[in-house]
Amino acid sequence: MRREEQSMADNKTPKTSVTRRRFLEGTAGVAAAAATTPLFAPAVHAQEAVTLRYLGTAVNQHKEIADKAKEDLGITIEYIPVTTDDVVRRAVTQPNTFDLIDIEYMSLKNVVPTGNLLGMDTKRITLSDQITPLFTKGEIDGKLVGDQGTAPKKVIWMPSENAKEFADEPTQYMTLIPTVYNADTLGIRPDLIGRPIETWAELLNPEFKGKTSILNIPSIGIMDAAMVVEALGKHKYADKGNMTREEIDLTVDTLIEAKKAGQFRALWQDFNESVNLMASGEVVIQSMWSPAVTAVRTQGIPCTYQPLKEGYRAWAAGFGLPRTVEGRKLDAAYDFINWFLSGWAGAFLNRQGYYSAVLETAKENMEPYEWAYWMEGEAASQDIMSPSGQLLAKAGETRDGGSYNERMGGIACWNAVMDENVYMIRKWNEFVAA
Numbered sequence: 001m002r003r004e005e006q007s008m009a010d011n012k013t014p015k016t017s018v019t020r021r022r023f024l025e026g027t028a029g030v031a032a033a034a035a036t037t038p039l040f041a042p043a044v045h046a047q048e049a050v051t052l053r054y055l056g057t058a059v060n061q062h063k064e065i066a067d068k069a070k071e072d073l074g075i076t077i078e079y080i081p082v083t084t085d086d087v088v089r090r091a092v093t094q095p096n097t098f099d100l101i102d103i104e105y106m107s108l109k110n111v112v113p114t115g116n117l118l119g120m121d122t123k124r125i126t127l128s129d130q131i132t133p134l135f136t137k138g139e140i141d142g143k144l145v146g147d148q149g150t151a152p153k154k155v156i157w158m159p160s161e162n163a164k165e166f167a168d169e170p171t172q173y174m175t176l177i178p179t180v181y182n183a184d185t186l187g188i189r190p191d192l193i194g195r196p197i198e199t200w201a202e203l204l205n206p207e208f209k210g211k212t213s214i215l216n217i218p219s220i221g222i223m224d225a226a227m228v229v230e231a232l233g234k235h236k237y238a239d240k241g242n243m244t245r246e247e248i249d250l251t252v253d254t255l256i257e258a259k260k261a262g263q264f265r266a267l268w269q270d271f272n273e274s275v276n277l278m279a280s281g282e283v284v285i286q287s288m289w290s291p292a293v294t295a296v297r298t299q300g301i302p303c304t305y306q307p308l309k310e311g312y313r314a315w316a317a318g319f320g321l322p323r324t325v326e327g328r329k330l331d332a333a334y335d336f337i338n339w340f341l342s343g344w345a346g347a348f349l350n351r352q353g354y355y356s357a358v359l360e361t362a363k364e365n366m367e368p369y370e371w372a373y374w375m376e377g378e379a380a381s382q383d384i385m386s387p388s389g390q391l392l393a394k395a396g397e398t399r400d401g402g403s404y405n406e407r408m409g410g411i412a413c414w415n416a417v418m419d420e421n422v423y424m425i426r427k428w429n430e431f432v433a434a
Contacts, residue, residue: 053098073335105155113164120176162323189301200230307407313413
């Protein structure tokens with residue numbers, strides 16, 4: 001994730017700056033369907049007041065989720081919202097400052113070797129066997145999806161509760177229990193382009209000179225650039241999420257050449273920048289995030305999160321436990337995670353265009369027309385509203401990218417931290433300065 005929040009959540013960032021995740025935090029107000037009977041028996045009861053310090057970025061840190069957990073479990077959730085980098089930093093250096101962590105799978109290679117994360121005991125996770133096989137097997141609908149980068153299946157298993165390495169095969173212990181995930185692509189203004197867009201290569205098409213943009217967050221931007229380089233037929237990467245220095249040079253040189261030729265209208269870091277560039281028509285095709293497309297649409301402006309033939313760049317996050325949590329707080333953490341998987345929270349997040357770990361329980365907490373639109377790729381049988389109550393899709397419209405199986409089945413690579421990350425950032429800065 002990218003590091004989607006790292007620049008935007010910095011103290012120097014203007015208060016009007018909104019990240020993809022903070023956008024969701026601010027707009028998540030949709031009323032969920034009544035929760036089904038809990039699928040677990042909480043070990044911590046309301047009279048045994050427990051507060052869980054929840055460290056993470058803002059994607060799941062919704063007041064509504066905390067309020068519902070308090071109502072159902074008697075557990076108080078104390079959110080600690082920080083940037084992606086700070087989540088990792090705390091996990092490595094201050095595991096005693098939180099009781100529950102929501103962290104990206106791509107960050108685990110930096111955290112698990114410290115021994116600061118407990119292996120999640122799947123015997124204490126009621127629905128562990130219903131977690132989507134995208135995470136446990138790297139499959140959608142029985143078919144393997146692209147696993148370049150840090151695919152969750154590569155880092156989801158641990159050989160023991162206190163292990164400092166990953167297991168190659170399924171075990172009793174998971175590094176993380178998935179929270180949310182999605183697949184990213186390019187956003188376009190179909191009304192201004194006026195023709196089909198089918199490939200990542202279009203980002204550098206001279207036809208759109210001065211009207212394109214790429215996100216200026218190195219670890220993500222360079223993977224979008226790699227999708228373009230491959231689509232242009234310039235190079236075939238062994239792993240876009242772990243490039244060699246030569247591949248980094250090739251990728252960045254391609255961007256520099258395009259920038260000097262005037263291809264880019266802007267390099268954006270801030271959510272609002274991406275929305276404004278697209279809504280104004282200054283940019284017609286760019287790196288984009290799903291809720292930014294939503295923000296443009298709710299202004300009544302056409303904007304499409306365009307499926308592309310080369311596939312999507314995916315990301316995922318999950319709940320982990322610090323080695324310092326124990327006793328009633330450990331019980332409460334497992335209770336909260338089990339509750340999170342039981343359906344209400346999953347439906348709440350699915351309604352915002354994200355995906356949840358246990359699809360079956362989320363479906364039970366959504367209206368049939370909602371599930372059909374968000375998850376099955378069917379035309380909306382009635383208007384689909386945004387979490388803030390604005391019109392998102394009119395009756396008869398379908399979701400960009402189609403069904404869950406089509407979208408997540410089209411993954412080409414996953415967000416990652418490269419072995420050559422320091423070198424990559426240095427080269428990326430050369431692109432920005434060019």
